[in-house]
Amino acid sequence: MAPEDVIASVVEDVAGQDVLPLLHVLKGKKNVSEFTIAEELKEEINTIRNKLYRLYDFNLVEFSRKKDQKKGWYIYYWTFVPSRIPRLLREIKKKKLVRLKEKLKSEQGSHFYECMNKCMRLTFDKAIDFEFKCPECGSLMNQEDNAKRVEHIISEIETLERDISVVEPEFIAEEEQDMMVEDEVKDIPNLKVKVVQKETKVKIKMPVKKTIKTKLPARKSKKR
Ligand SMILES: [Zn+2]
Structure with missing residues (x-):
């Protein structure tokens, strides 16, 4: 590209x-x-x-x-500011990698059935529901050999993993630069609101955890 x-x-x-x-x-x-x-x-x-x-x-x-x-x-x-693009690209690729690994797991973990006319592809469980007949055209659905599909996903995963590892070193310097920019720019009203929300969330969580911890031993001692 x-x-x-x-x-x-x-x-x-x-x-x-x-x-x-x-x-x-x-x-x-x-x-x-x-x-x-x-x-x-x-x-x-x-x-x-x-x-x-x-x-x-x-x-x-x-x-x-x-x-x-x-x-x-x-x-x-x-x-x-295009300097963030490589970092974002890596994040997008990492998400795609997670999706692909899930897809691979699903492809390797079940059998798929395909309509003779190629209008639909169903998992074994779904195909049973339709008695192995295509819900679209009524033709028989046959078990599909998904070896090529699996092979393709594996090669996509390999390419992505290679991409991500190659891009990795470039970011260290860039992230430091980004942090400096973030420190300088602080006066957008929207951002202030977000930061405040994050802080209050943390503050709320802390006492809740503490009260649970203190309550539990107290209850036990009463029962004893
Ligand atoms: Zn069909």
């Missing part, structure tokens, strides 16, 4: 396909006003912000802001 296509596919995977036109506007530029983006894409400013925040969640954009002296509000200027 060409680098451009890799970027587009990663962005689509993490932030959604509807973000791609926005990505196109940002690419190759710096500090693009969100109002300029809204104008270019002919979309509401809130829609644009929603998309930008989705990209920001994955550190794919950075922003700076300036106060509009006349209106008194802040205007945000956005820049696309």
Whole structure:
């Protein structure tokens, strides 16, 4: 895949396909006003912000802001940061690897039945339910030799594992860079809310665990 296509596919995977036109506007530029983006894409400013925040969640954009002296509000200027792409690509590949391993397990763990007319493929249990007749066309379903399928999945798994291990070393330096960026940028309201939520969740969990621990021995001693 060409680098451009890799970027587009990663962005689509993490932030959604509807973000791609926005990505196109940002690419190759710096500090693009969100109002300029809204104008270019002919979309509401809130829609644009929603998309930008989705990209920001994955550190794919950075922003700076300036106060509009006349209106008194802040205007945000956005820049696309592709440095996170390799790391995200690795995460996507790791997820795909998990899915493929599950698929392999299922292929190796059961027999499959296929309609003579190829309209359906069912597991043994499902095929029994339909008395080995295709629910679509009524033709007989025969046990399928899935050796080729299994072989294909195994080779996909091997390729992915190789990809992931090759890309691995590049990230160490990159993750350090990302951490620096995260420390610098702290004033997006959305992010503050998220951090607060995470903290309160932890705080709530801690006392619950403690009370359970203290209650249990107390009950036992009463029974004795
Ligand atoms: Zn059929």
